[in-house]
Amino acid sequence: xxxxxxxxKNFMDMVASLPAIKLDMLYRNQFICEAILRSLPPLAKKYxxxxxxxxxxxxxxxxxxxxxxxGFSKHNVAIDxxxxxxxxxxxxxxxxxxxxxxxxxxxxLRKHLIHGGILPREPMSPNxxxxxPTSEELDAYALEQWECFLLQLISSGQAEKSSxxxxxxxxxxxxGLLRQRxxxxxxxxxxxxxxxLMDTNAQLWHVIREYISNSEEQGVDQADLIAFLLELxxxxxxxxxxxxxxxxxxxxxxxxxxxxGLVKLQKGSKESxxxxxxxxxxxxxxxxxxTSRKQGFVVVETNFxxxxxxxxxxxxxxxxxxxxxxYQLPNLIVGAITKESLYNAFDNGITxxxxxxxxxxxxxxxxxxxxxSVPENVSDQIRLWESDxxxxxxxxxxxxxxxxxxDVFEAASDFARIHSDLLWEDAKKMHMVVRAEINTLMLEHLxxxxx
Amino acid sequence: MVSKPVSGFCPFQQIGFYDCxxxxxxxxxxxxxxxxxxxxxxxVNMNAALPASQKFIIHVLxxxxxxVQPDVAGMIRSAISEFRDQNSxxxxx
Numbered sequence: 060x061x062x063x064x065x066x067x068k069n070f071m072d073m074v075a076s077l078p079a080i081k082l083d084m085l086y087r088n089q090f091i092c093e094a095i096l097r098s099l100p101p102l103a104k105k106y107x108x109x110x111x112x113x114x115x116x117x118x119x120x121x122x123x124x125x126x127x128x129x130g131f132s133k134h135n136v137a138i139d140x141x142x143x144x145x146x147x148x149x150x151x152x153x154x155x156x157x158x159x160x161x162x163x164x165x166x167x168l169r170k171h172l173i174h175g176g177i178l179p180r181e182p183m184s185p186n187x188x189x190x191x192p193t194s195e196e197l198d199a200y201a202l203e204q205w206e207c208f209l210l211q212l213i214s215s216g217q218a219e220k221s222s223x224x225x226x227x228x229x230x231x232x233x234x235g236l237l238r239q240r241x242x243x244x245x246x247x248x249x250x251x252x253x254x255x256l257m258d259t260n261a262q263l264w265h266v267i268r269e270y271i272s273n274s275e276e277q278g279v280d281q282a283d284l285i286a287f288l289l290e291l292x293x294x295x296x297x298x299x300x301x302x303x304x305x306x307x308x309x310x311x312x313x314x315x316x317x318x319x320g321l322v323k324l325q326k327g328s329k330e331s332x333x334x335x336x337x338x339x340x341x342x343x344x345x346x347x348x349x350t351s352r353k354q355g356f357v358v359v360e361t362n363f364x365x366x367x368x369x370x371x372x373x374x375x376x377x378x379x380x381x382x383x384x385x386y387q388l389p390n391l392i393v394g395a396i397t398k399e400s401l402y403n404a405f406d407n408g409i410t411x412x413x414x415x416x417x418x419x420x421x422x423x424x425x426x427x428x429x430x431x432s433v434p435e436n437v438s439d440q441i442r443l444w445e446s447d448x449x450x451x452x453x454x455x456x457x458x459x460x461x462x463x464x465x466d467v468f469e470a471a472s473d474f475a476r477i478h479s480d481l482l483w484e485d486a487k488k489m490h491m492v493v494r495a496e497i498n499t500l501m502l503e504h505l506x507x508x509x510x
Numbered sequence: 511m512v513s514k515p516v517s518g519f520c521p522f523q524q525i526g527f528y529d530c531x532x533x534x535x536x537x538x539x540x541x542x543x544x545x546x547x548x549x550x551x552x553x554v555n556m557n558a559a560l561p562a563s564q565k566f567i568i569h570v571l572x573x574x575x576x577x578v579q580p581d582v583a584g585m586i587r588s589a590i591s592e593f594r595d596q597n598s599x600x601x602x603x
Binding site for chain 1: 538543575600601
């Protein structure tokens with residue numbers, strides 16, 4: 060899913076924008092080096108691994124010899140990325156530029172390769188912990204927390220239990236996703252709908268990016284947070300780790316992460332611990348852009364009815380955005396796509412393409428093998444209804460007639476055509492219509508032609 | 511030959527005559543409408559039903575394009591959506 064890569068890359072851009080000293084400190088941590096390696100484009104990965112045991116700088120020209128002629132654009136992209144992340148150090152001598160691997164990065168990655176990753180904390184022994192949740196329980200917990208958070212994000216007031224995120228934090232997450240008109244409940248924008256359509260991992264990265272960009276104002280160091288997050292993604296799922304091993308900042312962050320469903324906090328008689336869930340460990344995997352399809356649940360029939368085999372409130376809310384939900388059973392949501400429900404969606408800025416893509420991506424396995432997974436009459440009708448709203452186009456314009464001679468008319472129409480502002484012309488009657496923006500220019504042009 | 515701009519005023523919102531002995535162009539400000547043929551007929555019909563002081567079509571360019579007065583955009587859009595809603599039926603929930 061290329062989308063995850065774009066969102067994760069945004070996170071990496073944020074990492075790259077940290078000052079050089081902080082980045083160097085980050086590179087002392089082996090796990091961060093591995094995470095950065097995962098996020099690089101394939102050619103960049105190859106270069107890093109090749110240069111790992113080379114101590115002398117390599118000239119730009121010899122680096123170019125590693126690539127065939129038609130790979131130059133990828134080569135340049137890779138080099139740019141590496142320089143941006145300060146993984147490559149550039150020295151410009153008089154004759155040519157040379158590249159060398161960042162020494163901190165190099166030592167950390169070498170250690171990591173030889174010794175394997177050793178986490179700064181050990182999982183706790185089973186005799187201290189009363190009972191660990193099973194992996195299914197953990198997955199269910201993570202899913203529940205994440206859905207609760209999403210529900211709260213898109214429509215406050217629908218979630219049963221509200222998370223401990225302050226309302227100002229929620230507003231920051233909602234920025235760009237919801238639009239609030241006066242006296243109305245906040246409604247989802249089309250960016251918000253796009254957000255809902257994304258993979259869970261992409262959504263997570265987006266939320267975390269907002270969270271980290273905000274933490275600066277709270278006084279917490281960005282680099283520390285990023286380091287902790289990337290470290291967390293390398294822990295083992297379903298193993299408990301003692302909360303005492305965390306610093307104060309990290310403890311504060313852990314509480315927020317528990318609300319998102321990345322970790323589960325538990326208390327024993329003497330100690331308390333946290334357990335990373337699949338959401339956390341998948342964070343680093345998703346950097347390398349492996350596609351993970353979650354199972355679809357929507358069946359769309361040719362009579363415009365939707366059957367969604369899901370009991371999730373979030374799915375119900377999403378379907379309510381563009382269809383009329385008629386019945387809700389314990390494991391099934393029945394709805395119908397109607398013209399009115401679609402007009403509502405179009406009012407909110409959701410496009411027909413997004414709706415059709417959503418239905419196709421979340422198609423139930425039974426219908427997913429059929430081509431097309433959404434019946435053509437439904438997808439065509441959705442697009443037709445959208446175009447029905449755009450039947451008439453209106454443009455502010457100016458109408459010119461009574462041209463003295465054909466030459467003047469031709470000159471004027473060429474002038475307008477060059478600026479792509481000519482809307483209509485009739486050569487026989489010598490009338491033309493141009494966009495309003497060009498009117499003053501046109502009149503000056505005609506005026507100037509006279510001299 | 512020096513050209514003198516001479517301003518003239520006419521009731522149809524013209525910018526003005528530029529009388530230059532060699533070039534004289536009449537410029538009218540308004541709104542350019544482009545649509546399909548049924549909608550065009552609808553607009554013509556709407557125009558015909560209005561009293562003479564409120565008629566908004568300045569020129570009928572061809573059977574899918576019009577040039578109308580600039581402030582009628584909202585009125586046309588609301589008339590079209592009313593017309594569209596007349597054809598809708600919503601099942602009562």
